Amino acid sequence: NAGVTQTPKFQVLKTGQSMTLQCAQDMNHEYMSWYRQDPGMGLRLIHYSVGAGITDQGEVPNGYNVSRSTTEDFPLRLLSAAPSQTSVYFCASSTGTGAYEQYFGPGTRLTVT
Amino acid sequence: RKEVEQDPGPFNVPEGATVAFNCTYSNSASQSFFWYRQDCRKEPKLLMSVYSSGNEDGRFTAQLNRASQYISLLIRDSKLSDSATYLCVVNEFNKFYFGSGTKLNVKP
Numbered sequence: 001n002a003g004v005t006q007t008p009k010f011q012v013l014k015t016g017q018s019m020t021l022q023c024a025q026d027m028n029h030e031y032m033s034w035y036r037q038d039p040g041m042g043l044r045l046i047h048y049s050v051g052a053g054i055t056d057q058g059e060v061p062n063g064y065n066v067s068r069s070t071t072e073d074f075p076l077r078l079l080s081a082a083p084s085q086t087s088v089y090f091c092a093s094s095t096g097t098g099a100y101e102q103y104f105g106p107g108t109r110l111t112v113t
Numbered sequence: 114r115k116e117v118e119q120d121p122g123p124f125n126v127p128e129g130a131t132v133a134f135n136c137t138y139s140n141s142a143s144q145s146f147f148w149y150r151q152d153c154r155k156e157p158k159l160l161m162s163v164y165s166s167g168n169e170d171g172r173f174t175a176q177l178n179r180a181s182q183y184i185s186l187l188i189r190d191s192k193l194s195d196s197a198t199y200l201c202v203v204n205e206f207n208k209f210y211f212g213s214g215t216k217l218n219v220k221p
Contacts, residue, residue, distance in 0.1 A: 042211035050207055058208060090156055097207045099145045104156035
């Protein structure tokens with residue numbers, strides 16, 4: 001099993017550009033989520049999904065869109081990049097919520113200039 | 114107010130020391146509790162779940178106090194390899210909230 005994979009590993013965008021961060025898992029997990037991590041701060045939940053076709057907002061959803069058309073994939077779209085979106089983005093998956101372990105991808109380091 | 118609060122540290126301890134971290138959470142309806150470990154510039158990985166009765170995994174002991182809304186992690190006989198940032202995580206329904214982490218440096 002590859003676990004949770006994320007692409008790209010690094011990305012530099014100009015203000016106003018859009019892009020999609022890819023996330024895939026091969027563990028047949030129902031729950032998937034996106035976080036951002038800024039220096040000195042914990043991970044903050046952007047969006048999450050409890051199954052294919054179902055998504056919902058987390059703590060910091062503004063400026064981001066998600067969709068979940070398959071169990072395996074959960075892409076994160078930046079609509080119009082802003083310098084405030086410079087961060088490390090982690091995707092995670094788990095069997096469910098509650099007392100289940102979350103497995104994280106290696107992260108995408110995004111810089112918006 | 115933050116959902117989960119932790120002392121950022123760093124805690125600088127010698128090998129073999131015992132060190133304890135605490136974490137407080139704001140929502141009494143929180144359902145599940147965890148400690149994750151994050152190495153520099155890497156993804157977080159589960160260290161252990163935290164149960165109301167307290168639980169132990171080798172040198173690591175976690176405690177939950179629901180009445181006071183805090184979670185603790187005790188590391189005994191610290192190893193150099195324990196150097197990392199420890200993240201307190203709380204689950205509320207479908208959402209997970211992370212503390213900002215406590216940095217531990219174990220020195221020879």
